[in-house]
Amino acid sequence: MDRALIALLDEVLLQVQDRFPRKALFWGDGAGGISSYVAGWIAGKGIDVILLDGANHFNPYMVSSFARNALIPPERLLKRIHIARAFTCYQMATLMGERLIYLLEREGAAAQLQKPWVIILGPITTFLDEDVPEREVRPLFERSIKKVEEMAMEGIPFFLFQPSVSHENDSPFTKGRLGRLIEPRKKYLTRRLFQFSDLIWRISLDDEGPRLILEKGQTFNKSLNHSVISHSMT
Secondary structure, three states: OOHHHHHHHHHHHHHHHHHOOOEEEEEEOOHHHHHHHHHHHHHHOOOOEEEEEOOOOOOHHHHHHHHHHOOOOHHHHHOOEEEEEOOOHHHHHHHHHHHHHHHHHHHHHHHOOOOOEEEEEOOOHHHHOOOOOHHHHHHHHHHHHHHHHHHHHOOOOEEEEEEOOOOOOOHHHHOHHHHHHHHHHHHHHHHHHHHHOOEEEEEEEEOOEEEEEEEEOOOOOHHHHHOOOEOOOO
16 A cells, blocks of 8 residues: 555544544545555554455455554454455345344453454445345345444444445446446435444545545544645535
């Protein structure tokens, strides 16, 4: 991962840690790789991580890279990261509900002093499956985020990472009848994810260099302004 992006991310993570929001969302370019880095960062603080991967983007080599830079044995961090993957929205809903409750109870009991932190990678990705009827998607997603909200209210920190879900060459999302069916669903899920999150950072990796742009919430460290473009979402 780009060193400039790592420097930005480290600053933002310190801000997030100081503020301790219940649900922090990072979305956009490279969100999958960044989620892997954040998993290593959390584990490096001696905190267990439960990572629900609905985008199949978790990269253990990113964790190992972070560990080497921090002069920590990679296996020590990887042992603290507990991964559960979902390939359908039904599996993702189960992970965000019943399965996550079980994992939190199990890992929390083992940790005793420090509750695990949760990373959800691709919270809306599996819900964009065109084979799942619209009448099932919205209630399923709403029940899922309600479960997460209940756990967040009990003091569990959540980091959500949503990679881009469409590209210029992705015909299912941009062209033809299927695109017309999926696009409204994507807008709805994205809007609900934004409403659900307490703090939102957009990841931009364009030609101007890496940026983390605050779209919802407030920062406290004004020194971030030299490296992070920030504004409040209306």
